[in-house]
Structures are given as structure tokens and as C-alpha cells.
Amino acid sequence: MPRPSPSRRTVHVPVMLHEVLNSLAIIPNLTIVDGTLGAGGHSQQILKTMNNQGQLIGLDRDQSMLDRAAQVVSGESVSLHQCSYAQLNDVLDELKIEQVDRVLLDLGLSSDQLADPQRGFGFDTKGTLDMRFDTTTGRSVAELLRSGSVDELSQIFSEYGEEKAAARIAEAIVKRSRSGNSIQTADQLVELVNEVTGPSKKTKSPSVARVFQALRIAVNSELDQLDTFLKSVLPNRLRSGGRVVVMTFHSLEDRMVKEAFRDSTTWNNLTRKPLTPTPSEIRMNPRSRSAKLRFAERN
Ligand SMILES: C[S@@+](CC[C@H](N)C(=O)[O-])C[C@H]1O[C@@H](n2cnc3c(N)ncnc32)[C@H](O)[C@@H]1O
Numbered sequence: 001m002p003r004p005s006p007s008r009r010t011v012h013v014p015v016m017l018h019e020v021l022n023s024l025a026i027i028p029n030l031t032i033v034d035g036t037l038g039a040g041g042h043s044q045q046i047l048k049t050m051n052n053q054g055q056l057i058g059l060d061r062d063q064s065m066l067d068r069a070a071q072v073v074s075g076e077s078v079s080l081h082q083c084s085y086a087q088l089n090d091v092l093d094e095l096k097i098e099q100v101d102r103v104l105l106d107l108g109l110s111s112d113q114l115a116d117p118q119r120g121f122g123f124d125t126k127g128t129l130d131m132r133f134d135t136t137t138g139r140s141v142a143e144l145l146r147s148g149s150v151d152e153l154s155q156i157f158s159e160y161g162e163e164k165a166a167a168r169i170a171e172a173i174v175k176r177s178r179s180g181n182s183i184q185t186a187d188q189l190v191e192l193v194n195e196v197t198g199p200s201k202k203t204k205s206p207s208v209a210r211v212f213q214a215l216r217i218a219v220n221s222e223l224d225q226l227d228t229f230l231k232s233v234l235p236n237r238l239r240s241g242g243r244v245v246v247m248t249f250h251s252l253e254d255r256m257v258k259e260a261f262r263d264s265t266t267w268n269n270l271t272r273k274p275l276t277p278t279p280s281e282i283r284m285n286p287r288s289r290s291a292k293l294r295f296a297e298r299n
Pocket residue numbers: 012013014015035036037038039040041042043059060061062065083084085086106107108109110111133225
């Protein structure tokens with residue numbers, strides 16, 4: 001799988017940048033983990049705010065994003081690691097760090113990944129439907145669609161996409177695979193979902209976005225990663241008085257973060273209601289519209 005050239009300029013605009021920096025309450029000499037580094041937009045500003053005094057540990061499952069971020073986030077105090085944020089224990093053990101002061105998660109995918117036709121994240125691409133953040137492991141979406149049963153696919157669409165036509169879409173996909181013509185590209189999947197659910201062939205059915213979201217969550221085990229991190233990793237690795245800031249882009253993840261911060265023996269929840277982008281940010285960066293930011297302090 002060819003990687004996007006890291007020299008290509010990033011198209012990702014960091015979401016709720018001021019809110020993220022404020023809620024992280026950055027001062028010099030902190031040890032900060034950016035668990036979803038992406039193109040490094042947030043981390044670059046975090047380092048600036050710390051006057052480059054402190055340590056930044058950047059993680060991403062996607063090596064091509066780390067390559068991109070390395071162009072703007074670098075220096076002696078920076079270390080970048082290709083892994084899931086759920087594997088933070090391993091990284092901190094390797095660095096001989098017991099606990100950190102701040103953790104940021106900006107979940108989901110970067111606009112750079114969305115714009116890369118080889119990855120299959122976007123609706124209009126003809127590249128292979130992959131959608132894995134780490135393309136070296138696991139099943140791609142194309143493989144899942146070829147080998148998944150009606151039950152498995154239907155459950156994915158209804159659980160991770162909250163899609164009402166889950167069963168009908170799953171049946172159509174399996175019927176197509178059985179005929180030896182399984183779905184390979186994003187535009188073929190869009191066409192199939194439109195045929196099953198669309199009001200007309202010309203209008204994109206709202207089910208398309210739900211189906212794509214569901215498949216991305218499934219092939220990356222996104223909810224399991226977040227669950228493991230919130231329950232078993234973060235409480236041990238964030239020092240008392242340290243802060244975690246999490247930005248989510250769909251209700252399934254937001255609910256998990258909200259639930260985790262409800263545990264008042266572990267967390268001082270600092271956002272009863274999540275922060276959301278201002279109307280002007282949404283106008284300038286429409287992809288920010290579904291962002292919800294929550295943060296909490298470790299007791
Ligand atoms: C929204 S982007 C982050 C953008 C970044 N904050 C910026 O301003 O450039 C999310 C990134 O998280 C990565 N990612 C998704 N799930 C991950 C996981 N479980 N562990 C580590 N990285 C993950 C994706 O590959 C993507 O690069």
C-alpha cells in the first residue's frame with residue numbers, strides 16, 4: 001500500500017484548537033501524551049505553548065501520519081511511536097516514565113487520510129476500500145465485505161452506524177459477494193447503499209455516511225480501543241492532578257467518555273456538558289461540526 005507523500009502539505013485543520021489548549025492547562029515542563037497525533041496540528045501548538053520546555057509523546061496507528069507530523073513536531077523532547085493509544089503502557093514502560101501530566105485524544109480520522117484515494121475513507125474514491133489506520137494488520141473493509149456474514153455485517157451497521165436498513169444492506173452485500181463480484185471500492189459501496197436505501201440514484205442516501213462510519217469503527221476496533229484506554233490504561237498512567245482532554249465526533253464515543261468521567265472516585269469531571277465548536281469555526285471548517293470536547297482531572 002503506497003503511503004501519501006509526507007512532503008505533501010497537510011489539509012487537516014486542528015479542531016477546537018483554543019479550547020484544547022485551554023482545557024489542557026499547559027505550563028512549561030510537563031510530560032504530555034498526544035495519543036492521536038495525526039499531522040501534529042495540536043501538538044505543534046502544545047510545544048509552542050510549553051516554550052518547548054517539557055516532553056511530548058506522540059502516538060498514531062498510521063505510520064504515514066507520523067511521517068507527516070515529524071515535519072512539524074520534532075526535537076529532543078519529542079518522541080513519536082507507531083501504535084494505538086491503548087498501548088500507552090508499553091510506550092511509557094519503554095521510556096521509563098511512570099505517569100504523565102496531560103493526555104489528549106482527538107479521535108477519528110484526519111482530513112489527510114480522508115483525502116487519500118488509496119485508503120478508501122472518502123465516499124468518492126475509486127481506490128481499494130481499506131479504512132484501516134494501521135494497514136499492516138487486521139482485515140481491510142474490502143476483505144470484511146467479501147467474507148462477512150449477513151449477521152456480522154448487519155450487526156456492525158446497526159451497532160456502530162445506528163443504521164435502520166442494516167439487515168437489507170448486509171443482505172445486498174453478501175448477495176453480491178456470493179456472485180463473485182464483491183465490493184472493492186468506495187464508490188461501489190456508495191452505489192450499493194444508495195440502491196438499497198436511496199430516494200433516487202442521484203441523491204446520496206444519509207445511510208452512506210452511517211455505513212462508512214460503522215465499517216471504519218469495525219475494522220479498527222475503535223470502541224474497544226477507547227474502552228481499554230479509559231478503563232485500564234489512563235487511570236494508572238495519568239498522575240493525580242493531571243488532565244485528560246478527549247474530543248469525539250460521534251455519539252457512541254462521546255457516551256463512553258461521559259460515562260468514564262462519571263466515576264467520581266477517579267475523576268473530577270470538568271465538563272458536565274461537552275464543549276462544541278463555535279459557529280464561525282464550523283463555517284471555516286465544516287468537518288468540526290460534530291466535535292464534542294470533554295476533559296477531566298485525575299483525583
Ligand atoms: C483527528 S486525527 C488527529 C489530528 C491531530 N490532532 C491534528 O491536529 O493534526 C486522528 C488521528 O488518530 C489516529 N488514530 C485513530 N485511532 C487511533 C488509535 N487507537 N491509536 C492511535 N492513533 C489513532 C488516526 O490515524 C489519525 O491520524
